Amino acid sequence: MDNENGITLAPYLIIIFLAVILLVLEGSFFALVFLRGIKPDLLLIVIVCLSFLWGEKKGMILGIITGLLQDIFFGPAIGFFALAKMLSAYFSGLISREIYKDQIVGPMLTVFFATIMHESILYMLVSFYWGAEMGFFVAVESIFLFRAFYHFALTLFLYPIIYKADRANFFNPSYR
Amino acid sequence: MLRLTRFSPKLLGFLAIVILLLALINFTGEHRSRYTFIENLVLTAISPVQGFISELGSSASDFLQGVTGYREILEENRELREVLAARDTYRQELLELQKENFRLREMLGFQERTEYELLPAEVIARDPTHWFETITINRGYYHGIEEKMAVVTAEGLVGNVFQVSRNTSKVLLLTDSRRAVSILVQRSRDPGTAGIVEGYPEEEGYLRVINLPPEANIQSGDTIISSGMGGVFPKGLIVGEVMEVGKDQYGLLQQALVRPAVNFNRLEEVFIVLDIRQEEENMEGNFSMEGQREGRESLL
Numbered sequence: 001m002d003n004e005n006g007i008t009l010a011p012y013l014i015i016i017f018l019a020v021i022l023l024v025l026e027g028s029f030f031a032l033v034f035l036r037g038i039k040p041d042l043l044l045i046v047i048v049c050l051s052f053l054w055g056e057k058k059g060m061i062l063g064i065i066t067g068l069l070q071d072i073f074f075g076p077a078i079g080f081f082a083l084a085k086m087l088s089a090y091f092s093g094l095i096s097r098e099i100y101k102d103q104i105v106g107p108m109l110t111v112f113f114a115t116i117m118h119e120s121i122l123y124m125l126v127s128f129y130w131g132a133e134m135g136f137f138v139a140v141e142s143i144f145l146f147r148a149f150y151h152f153a154l155t156l157f158l159y160p161i162i163y164k165a166d167r168a169n170f171f172n173p174s175y176r
Numbered sequence: 177m178l179r180l181t182r183f184s185p186k187l188l189g190f191l192a193i194v195i196l197l198l199a200l201i202n203f204t205g206e207h208r209s210r211y212t213f214i215e216n217l218v219l220t221a222i223s224p225v226q227g228f229i230s231e232l233g234s235s236a237s238d239f240l241q242g243v244t245g246y247r248e249i250l251e252e253n254r255e256l257r258e259v260l261a262a263r264d265t266y267r268q269e270l271l272e273l274q275k276e277n278f279r280l281r282e283m284l285g286f287q288e289r290t291e292y293e294l295l296p297a298e299v300i301a302r303d304p305t306h307w308f309e310t311i312t313i314n315r316g317y318y319h320g321i322e323e324k325m326a327v328v329t330a331e332g333l334v335g336n337v338f339q340v341s342r343n344t345s346k347v348l349l350l351t352d353s354r355r356a357v358s359i360l361v362q363r364s365r366d367p368g369t370a371g372i373v374e375g376y377p378e379e380e381g382y383l384r385v386i387n388l389p390p391e392a393n394i395q396s397g398d399t400i401i402s403s404g405m406g407g408v409f410p411k412g413l414i415v416g417e418v419m420e421v422g423k424d425q426y427g428l429l430q431q432a433l434v435r436p437a438v439n440f441n442r443l444e445e446v447f448i449v450l451d452i453r454q455e456e457e458n459m460e461g462n463f464s465m466e467g468q469r470e471g472r473e474s475l476l
Binding site for chain 1: 190193194196197198199200201202203204205212214215218219222225226227229230232233236300301302303304305306307308310312354377378
């Protein structure tokens, strides 16, 4: 399954499968269980953590693939979440070069800033295509920061699982 | 120039992807009521799973609510029993009034809408992000669903269909700020009190009526109904109850905070209004048909 650039397809197929499960859970289960308040974007956390581990190039591909899936499920147009997730994953892969991967604080902060970036990109796209509902700084204060802290806390539990799964070659069965 | 050339392949590739995605958003974001083949394939394959997981979520939600609100449930149960007893009496009265109403309408030759052809559907997914207020239902163009069809429940207006696949459709809820509905105040039905109701992002789950003239006859406790203007929503569907009335930000017009009649967090089953013009034919035809009566009662 290796191609000439050293990118294997298996991890992406596994991620697509995981993304579908997460999107179904987010739309059909969490949306009902967490009736009020802001729901977590688990897919974003997973993508940012994997980009943090795999680097910006693979992260970008992950962002596009999973974002396109999210667009099919919930997006008002194709490319909407794909662009936001691609740029957030690219950013995570870039800054991971300077951070230790086996310490939890790095990925938690990366998820925090990637969430703000993801939401800001979506804000700009929504504002451009449909007009802004509220001011940017109001949105940052009332929604983005809260969501970023929420994701920051969830990363504490999710990153160790993703890290261990990656080390055990869960995403790359041919290397097991 | 040399530096640009050295970095250009990566940078150009990156920019090309960004531009491609922006073009894709532009292309698919406007005037697109039908899904592409790939979207259709994915959504059709996944809709049974969504339906199943949605049921699980609903059960989990009911269980959690039951655990956290047992006292409230007992109280609610007692109140509901009382309401139900009163409702039976009202129902009989309403049926009588309805018959009388139809007779009078026939006599006067009114051409107002009274009937809708309804198709029941289940909610199988909700948009988990805070960006859009949409739900996915398990009916698509295979069942006769088309873009812009109104979606209602027994409580009132829910929204309208905006994207249709073979077996599923996305519904834009009233609370989504991308939508606006022309409304009237039920008490007065005064065309001078016509306004526009839209989502209110500052008060999650609430709506607001804007563009109300200063002399508009509207007050707290009033029921807001759809005016039927625009041809998307049938006239007379309950939208919600006015909570507060005040001046808009410029102090020239009035605006009102409205609590929706429908609990958008608890939507499980909805009806799609297949044809709002159907009513006119029904008005002229036999209005005692059982199916029509069921449809009418479900809207009361």
